[in-house]
Amino acid sequence: MSLQRRLPKTDAARLIALNAAKTKKDNTAPGAVVLTPNTITRLDTTQPLFASKMQTRANNLQAQTDSTASKETKQSKARMFASHFFQSFINAVLRGVFPNSHKAFYQLDVSSNSVPPLDSEPLLTFWGQRLIDGDAARITAGGAPMSMPTIAEVVTVLDDFKAENIAQSTLKDAFDNSQEDVAAERPEADAVILRIWNEVETAHDDETPESKRRKCREYGVVYVSTEKATITGNVTDAGTGNPLEGVNVTIAETGDTVVTIANGTYKLVTNFTGEGTLEFALAGFVTQTFPVDVPEGGAVVQDAVMVAV
Numbered sequence: 381m382s383l384q385r386r387l388p389k390t391d392a393a394r395l396i397a398l399n400a401a402k403t404k405k406d407n408t409a410p411g412a413v414v415l416t417p418n419t420i421t422r423l424d425t426t427q428p429l430f431a432s433k434m435q436t437r438a439n440n441l442q443a444q445t446d447s448t449a450s451k452e453t454k455q456s457k458a459r460m461f462a463s464h465f466f467q468s469f470i471n472a473v474l475r476g477v478f479p480n481s482h483k484a485f486y487q488l489d490v491s492s493n494s495v496p497p498l499d500s501e502p503l504l505t506f507w508g509q510r511l512i513d514g515d516a517a518r519i520t521a522g523g524a525p526m527s528m529p530t531i532a533e534v535v536t537v538l539d540d541f542k543a544e545n546i547a548q549s550t551l552k553d554a555f556d557n558s559q560e561d562v563a564a565e566r567p568e569a570d571a572v573i574l575r576i577w578n579e580v581e582t583a584h585d586d587e588t589p590e591s592k593r594r595k596c597r598e599y600g601v602v603y604v605s606t607e608k609a610t611i612t613g614n615v616t617d618a619g620t621g622n623p624l625e626g627v628n629v630t631i632a633e634t635g636d637t638v639v640t641i642a643n644g645t646y647k648l649v650t651n652f653t654g655e656g657t658l659e660f661a662l663a664g665f666v667t668q669t670f671p672v673d674v675p676e677g678g679a680v681v682q683d684a685v686m687v688a689v
Contacts, residue, residue, distance in 0.1 A: 400600030414583035437558040458541035486514035604651035607677035632657040
């Protein structure tokens with residue numbers, strides 16, 4: 381069995397490596413730190429900057445996610461009100477309350493009694509504006525006001541949807557920008573991590589392999605084995621006790637990931653060895669993390685109970 385180090389491939393793994401090195405350096409007497417002054421300077425600059433960019437990206441993603449959920453709710457409500465308005469109007473035409481020619485105010489097909497398509501965001505925006513403008517023109521021409529819903533009610537829900545749509549778009553732009561900010565920091569983060577790992581391993585070259593790896597891991601160095609280990613477990617809902625399907629189970633240091641199946645179980649096969657962090661993530665639930673110590677080619681059992689947000 382042989383071990384080799386694996387440099388970070390994900391942003392989460394990069395941050396873990398930088399955090400470990402910074403923590404080790406900060407808690408070691410200056411004379412005992414095995415890093416060169418230049419590397420220390422770059423670490424002290426890069427770690428907080430990368431952590432800040434990552435946190436900003438996470439915050440922006442959460443804000444965008446929340447806004448998207450709100451937009452979908454408001455879009456559904458606006459679609460319902462617009463659909464009901466058109467249905468009420470067309471039914472009134474069929475009953476003879478309004479002349480068929482009044483369909484033209486909304487730019488509806490005068491030969492059809494169908495409600496226009498409202499299923500997509502562009503179509504809802506398009507027909508919503510036609511509804512608002514058309515009803516104003518119809519009333520000006522002497523048409524009687526509609527009810528159940530009224531045009532004022534329709535305008536309110538359409539305006540709410542439009543405002544949330546603009547907010548969601550703005551938040552998406554902010555998230556995209558923060559994605560680019562993180563990407564811009566990756567080259568320096570990777571370079572600093574590589575320098576740290578090289579210097580730490582060189583500093584402990586004269587020790588036994590086991591001692592060398594143990595001391596290097598303290599600086600965040602990740603080792604993988606040619607022999608695979610397995611991590612298994614069960615994931616359940618804290619509120620119901622039911623198994624949870626679709627939970628992403630990830631070794632943060634390497635990005636190795638598996639998804640739980642219908643009965644809430646998972647089996648993660650990995651080359652990772654040593655102390656790491658196992659993360660359980662599912663939309664609508666609080667992310668759970670657990671420290672794990674994975675033996676070379678061995679087996680670990682780790683269950684998780686997820687709490688709904």
